[in-house]
Structures are given as structure tokens and as C-alpha cells.
Amino acid sequence: MATNNLQLRTVNVTRYVTPLREGGSLPAIAEADDDFLYVLKFRGAGQGVKALIAELIGGELARALGLKIPELVFANLDEAFGRTEPDEEIQDLLKASVGQNLALHYLSGAITFDPVVTTIDPLLASQILWLDCLLTNVDRTPRNTNMLIWHKELWLIDHGAALYFHHSWDNWKEQAVRPFVQVKDHVLLKWATELDTVDAEFRSIITEQLIRDIVGLIPEEWLSTGDITADERREVYIQFLLTRLASSEIFVNEAKRARETGI
Structure with a gap:
């Protein structure tokens, strides 16, 4: 580890x-x-x-x-x-x-982000959408935005539906390089016009060491299930994220296609 x-x-x-x-x-x-x-x-x-x-x-x-x-x-x-x-x-x-x-x-007094009421800056929208594509986060839709407005700023909550590959470990390598087709339902898609800029910036920030440090936070007891060791399971998360990061053009292009075609 x-x-x-x-x-x-x-x-x-x-x-x-x-x-x-x-x-x-x-x-x-x-x-x-x-x-x-x-x-x-x-x-x-x-x-x-x-x-x-x-x-x-x-x-x-x-x-x-x-x-x-x-x-x-x-x-x-x-x-x-x-x-x-x-x-x-x-x-x-x-x-x-x-x-x-x-x-x-707990953000006391925060209100749920409403895309009808609040317009999001294109750069911020692109940053959030890019991250959700990296994480395969299926739960940031108009029905359930999982974002709050607190002190006039946008806050992200609830990433529990992300990384859905870990519900079926067998094909994680294939899932790591798949486009994120659910991006068509993302609540911020229409504002996300700066994906190429964000892709270059975020790829430079997310290093292997950063990924390893974050995955290293996972308690051992949360990983000690099934027929592989906790360290082996931890390494799968690391390699999934590294592979997905290296292949980011796949999910960026899918997001741009969804935005241009509306499907």
C-alpha cells in the first residue's frame, strides 16, 4: 500500500x-x-x-x-x-x-441546486461534468442533482453512485475505457462547453500519487470482502482510475457528442 x-x-x-x-x-x-x-x-x-x-x-x-x-x-x-x-x-x-x-x-441552510433557477459558469459546469465522467457517476441528473447552493456557491454532495464497476469486478479493465454514455442525462451538460480546457488542466493535477493517496484513505475493513485481499482490491481502484484518466479523450468526446446531438 x-x-x-x-x-x-x-x-x-x-x-x-x-x-x-x-x-x-x-x-x-x-x-x-x-x-x-x-x-x-x-x-x-x-x-x-x-x-x-x-x-x-x-x-x-x-x-x-x-x-x-x-x-x-x-x-x-x-x-x-x-x-x-x-x-x-x-x-x-x-x-x-x-x-x-x-x-x-452538514451545510445548514443550503438549498438544492435547481437548473431552472440557477445558471452555471461554463468552466465550472465542465469541471464537474468531467469529474463525473471520470468517476462514472450516474447520479447528477435534473431529477436528482446532488448539488447544493450554500452561501451563493455550488457544493457537490453524494458520490455514492459513482465507480459502479466495483459492483462487478470481473470486467473492470473494459469498463475503464468505455465512454460514459449516461452523460446525456447530466444536469450540467448544456453548460459544459470547456471540456478540452478542463481535460488538459485536470489531467495535470491528478497524478498517480494523488490517486494512491486518496485510495489509501479507504479503511482496510471496507475492502476485506470477497476472495481477493484488501491490498489487491485497493490496487484495482488505483488502476481503474489511472486507466480511465489516460483514456480521458474517450469520455470527453462522448460528452461533446451528447451535447452537440442532444442524445
Whole structure:
């Protein structure tokens, strides 16, 4: 495993505040022992730790590229939380999520980005779309933008649906060089006119060491599943991202085609 120059803080969850039922994985607002509120993503939710891994990699890559994303922290959940919750669905989720989870700093007062109301600068739109193509993030559509306006700035949230290759490990090499055809549904596609500029800039920022440092943040226990070791699984994430980065012209051209043709 590479030496990791990045770190995430670790907090302990002290209070379950309220579920966010609009999310398919039933995240929640929770308070931690640093007295801040977080949006807590549970390891026991539908997609399990794979969604947390995608959230971590996507979020920290976005941050490294200068995009705005709430602070990510590891959030420890004690087994006592599942005992007093009256809602059986939430109780089961809490019991299944004892241990290390992932959380995003809660942006109090933020509003959901609405493409009808807010126009996005073409360079920023191109940056976000390029990253989503790299990550194969299928969940940034007009129906569910996963972006917030906070203090008049655009913030990215929820990358849990990215890196969908890891739901089927067998063909990750082929998926790494495929065009991202779902870009036709991206909420920012119509504004993304600066993709060539962004491609050159971001390819220079995302080094192999940066990728290794970010993937190195993934807790060992999140990777220790299946018939390959945690280090082997970690290396697959690294090689997938390196291959996709080296082949970025494939997803850039697909995005430009989708924008020009509308399909």
C-alpha cells in the first residue's frame, strides 16, 4: 500500500437527529462529539461499504481539483444506537452499521441546486461534468442533482453512485475505457462547453500519487470482502482510475457528442 499523505478526521456519533428519507440509502443527520452536525452515510445501507468507498474517492478527488465539497470524516457508530430507536427500519440500519461509517459536514441552510433557477459558469459546469465522467457517476441528473447552493456557491454532495464497476469486478479493465454514455442525462451538460480546457488542466493535477493517496484513505475493513485481499482490491481502484484518466479523450468526446446531438 502507498504511503498516504492525506488524512480524514474521525468523529464519534453522539446523537441521531433525523433520517433523510429522500435518499434511497436512508442517510441521516447526526451530531458528533465535535458538536458539529453531519450527513451520515451508513455502511449497513443498501449498497454497503461500496457506496462509502465511492463517496470517499469521489469527494476527495473533487476537493483535490478545487471543487467545493463538504468535509468528509470517518464516523464511528456505537452499538448502543440501535437499541432505543423506535423505527424498526432505522433500528436495523443502525445495528448493521456499527463501527466506521462516512459522514459529510452538514451545510445548514443550503438549498438544492435547481437548473431552472440557477445558471452555471461554463468552466465550472465542465469541471464537474468531467469529474463525473471520470468517476462514472450516474447520479447528477435534473431529477436528482446532488448539488447544493450554500452561501451563493455550488457544493457537490453524494458520490455514492459513482465507480459502479466495483459492483462487478470481473470486467473492470473494459469498463475503464468505455465512454460514459449516461452523460446525456447530466444536469450540467448544456453548460459544459470547456471540456478540452478542463481535460488538459485536470489531467495535470491528478497524478498517480494523488490517486494512491486518496485510495489509501479507504479503511482496510471496507475492502476485506470477497476472495481477493484488501491490498489487491485497493490496487484495482488505483488502476481503474489511472486507466480511465489516460483514456480521458474517450469520455470527453462522448460528452461533446451528447451535447452537440442532444442524445
